[in-house]
Amino acid sequence: MRLAVLEAAADLLLEGGLAAATIEGIAARARVSKVTIYRWWPSRGSVAIDAYFHRFRHTIDVADSGDVDLDLTAQLERLIGAFDGRPGVVMAELIGQAQSDPALAETLRTRWLEPRRAAAIAVLERAVGRGQVRADADLTVLMDQLYAPIYYRLIMGHQPLDRQLAGILVADLLDGVRKCSPTGDDRSSRPGTSAPITRPARPEEPPRRT
Numbered sequence: 001m002r003l004a005v006l007e008a009a010a011d012l013l014l015e016g017g018l019a020a021a022t023i024e025g026i027a028a029r030a031r032v033s034k035v036t037i038y039r040w041w042p043s044r045g046s047v048a049i050d051a052y053f054h055r056f057r058h059t060i061d062v063a064d065s066g067d068v069d070l071d072l073t074a075q076l077e078r079l080i081g082a083f084d085g086r087p088g089v090v091m092a093e094l095i096g097q098a099q100s101d102p103a104l105a106e107t108l109r110t111r112w113l114e115p116r117r118a119a120a121i122a123v124l125e126r127a128v129g130r131g132q133v134r135a136d137a138d139l140t141v142l143m144d145q146l147y148a149p150i151y152y153r154l155i156m157g158h159q160p161l162d163r164q165l166a167g168i169l170v171a172d173l174l175d176g177v178r179k180c181s182p183t184g185d186d187r188s189s190r191p192g193t194s195a196p197i198t199r200p201a202r203p204e205e206p207p208r209r210t
Contacts, residue, residue: 010051
């Protein structure tokens with residue numbers, strides 16, 4: 001019965017946004033009573049976030065390949081893919097509504113953001129243990145650097161939110177927190193360490209006129 005409520009709420013969210021995912025509408029779609037829904041969720045916002053989380057729960061999965069670049073990039077690609085089309089519109093609406101709804105904001109943080117951050121932090125902690133990332137790196141700040149551009153593009157729409165962004169964000173992030181080898185290289189040569197990132201050379205600027 002709980003699963004039916006989550007599926008009904010997710011369907012309504014993707015069909016008509018938060019306005020369509022009313023307790024009455026969810027109850028009717030799931031064929032349960034409103035009392036049943038309130039027994040498990042305190043508000044419409046909480047059931048909406050849980051429904052969205054349920055529908056896109058695969059986006060939290062992070063593999064452990066031994067390569068921090070590949071693992072973080074794959075996780076970000078899944079998240080960006082989940083925001084493609086209508087689901088992205090709904091997430092932007094939920095974020096906007098959360099600005100004036102403290103209960104929804106808290107649910108969004110605890111049920112959506114924090115689990116993903118924890119999963120990505122676990123990847124970075126393993127990378128620290130393997131010598132791929134400096135031990136003094138602030139992992140909570142790194143999470144902001146990884147995820148903030150995705151949500152910024154999602155909300156503002158000033159640049160495309162495509163999967164190529166994932167690799168760029170991870171490469172730029174890890175370039176700054178590599179654990180240097182004794183020879184000064186940006187990566188150690190131990191097995192399981194990611195290959196160096198190659199970037200195209202920047203064109204030389206023309207000489208300035210005096």
